[in-house]
């Protein structure tokens with residue numbers, strides 16, 4: 398039996414969860430990537446009055462309700478961050494740390510990216526800029542690596558890289574204390590721009606600059622344009638039609654990542670549509686492959 402999933406869902410907020418439960422109802426072989434909290438935005442909401450059937454609940458209470466729903470339906474979240482996704486024709490390859498997953502259809506439900514990429518960041522992706530330090534660390538053996546860490550988890554990746562690189566600079570975008578190996582140099586400054594020629598060579602900071610062979614930007618989420626090369630983005634959101642279809646065949650998107658209003662009920666509705674559209678796409682794909 399093939400290890401390929403029918404549908405891969407990226408994101409465990411209202412959009413991704415709704416997509417997952419509809420995939421379960423449609424009896425699809427699917428995987429959903431996200432985190433234990435489901436979504437940091439769900440748990441941070443003080444009071445929610447506009448989600449049908451859940452009047453006056455707090456974010457954490459709704460999170461519990463969502464979790465109960467998943468448990469009833471036997472849906473498990475794969476707690477991993479997807480670093481890159483490549484459209485391979487009739488399937489998608491999802492890069493997750495040192496693993497690759499395959500799925501015939503893809504649903505992006507990654508929420509809204511609030512931190513803008515640095516100047517030069519997108520230009521140097523694959524030429525010295527990366528998002529998964531543990532995956533790419535071997536490329537930087539005996540080299541100088543800079544890690545811009547947006548959360549505590551990034552420290553673990555920095556420690557791993559420091560075992561291979563000759564020097565690691567760590568730029569924390571949050572307050573310490575930091576649990577870093579002794580050979581890592583912490584630079585508490587603001588990154589401004591990534592520069593280089595064919596490859597990255599400099600990180601410009603507000604108060605100086607660092608010479609570096611590679612830069613890892615380790616955030617909670619990656620902007621969709623960086624996640625899926627070739628994806629059409631308009632005004633900072635993934636462009637979709639009413640069926641939640643993106644410009645890439647077999648790739649659908651739902652929730653905050655496709656546009657305003659940023660609301661749970663819209664996200665959940667769109668997740669539902671995305672799965673139904675993915676299911677029709679899978680039917681067409683099956684018929685096409687049969688006729689080959």
Ligand SMILES: Cc1cc2nc3c(=O)[nH]c(=O)nc-3n(C[C@H](O)[C@H](O)[C@H](O)COP(=O)(O)OP(=O)(O)OC[C@H]3O[C@@H](n4cnc5c(N)ncnc54)[C@H](O)[C@@H]3O)c2cc1C
Nearest residue numbers: 408409410411412436478479507508618652653659660661
């Ligand atoms: C404080 C606050 C209060 C709010 N109050 C309300 C309210 O009262 N009513 C209302 O309707 N809306 C409210 N909202 C808005 C609501 O939270 C969002 O509209 C909703 O969460 C969007 O759901 P989503 O599934 O699109 O994205 P999100 O909830 O943002 O979920 C995205 C998920 O994708 C995951 N993810 C992203 N990238 C990756 C990756 N590469 N690999 C794996 N996982 C990934 C994230 O970890 C997260 O789990 C509030 C938001 C905030 C911040």
